[in-house]
Amino acid sequence: MHLLCTNDDGILAHGLECLVRAASTLGEVTVVAPDREQSATSHSLTLHHPIRPVARGERRYQVDGTPTDCVMLAVEALMPQRPDFVLSGINHGHNMGEDVLYSGTVAAAMEGVTLGIPAIAISFAGGELQADPSLLDDQVPVVAHLLAHLTGLTNIPRDTLLNINLPPLPAAEIKGVRLTRLGRRVYSDSLVRMQDPRGREIYWIGGGSAEWSGGADSDFRAVREGYISVTPLSLDLTHTRMLDDAPSWWLEVP
Ligand code: MN
Secondary structure: OEEEEEOOOOOOOHHHHHHHHHHOOOOEEEEEEEOOOOOOOOOOOOOOOOOOEEEOOOOEEEEOOOHHHHHHHHHHHHOOOOOOEEEEEEEEOOOOOOHHHHOHHHHHHHHHHHOOOOEEEEEEOOOOOOOOOHHHHHHHHHHHHHHHHHOOOOOOOOOEEEEEEEOOOOHHHOOEEEEOEOOEEEEEOOEEEEEOOOOOEEEEEOOOEEEEEOOOOEHHHHHHOOEEEEEEEEOOOOOHHHHHOHHHOOOOOO
C-alpha cells in the first residue's frame, strides 16, 4: 500500500513524525508537506506564484505552499503512482465542529477525496502547548491499529473523508473509539484588540475561549469522555432536506 502523508503544521511538526511512524507499519510512505505553519489556511490553493518541491530525503518533500498544494503536487507530479490513501496530520490541536471549515489538516484530506483518493484527517485534541507531546508518541501504536482497520475498508463512499480526533491521554487510558457527528463550537472574544509598536490599532484573531455544544454522539463529547472520535465528513454540502422541502419555501417565478 502507498500512503501519502501531509499536514498543515509544517514538515518539521512532531505530529507528522508520529503519523509517519504509524503509517510506515502499513505500507510505503511518501511525505509531501508545507515548509512552514499553514494551520487554518483551509482549502486554499496557490494560484499566483509557483510552488517548489525540495527533497528532504527519500520520498520526502517540503513545499512552499498550502496543504492542498502539497496533495495536488504529490498526486499529480511527485509520486510515481497514485497513493492508495491520503493521511493528514497528526494536527497539533483538535479539529472538531466548525474547526473543520478552517482546518488545513482536514482540507488536505478533502483534496485527496477530490482527486478520487480516500483520505483520513487526524488531530490530537491536546494541542501543542496544552498537552505533553509524549502523549502523542504513546498513541502511535493506537493510531497504527486504527489506520490498519480504516485503510482496509473498501466501502467508504466516494465523496467522504474520515475525520479523527485523539483525546489527550496516555494510550492505556483511551476508552475506545466512537463514531460521531460534528458538534458546534461557539467562540467568544476571539478577536483581541491591541496596539502595534507605533500605537496603531491592530487585532489578533484566535484569542478568547471556545465552548462546545452538541449531543452525546458529537465529536467533542467523545474526546472529552476519553474516546477517539471518528466522524465521516461528506464533501457534498448540498442540503438535501431543504431541497426536498422546496414547495414550502421556494417562490416560483412566473
Ligand atoms: Mn495545524
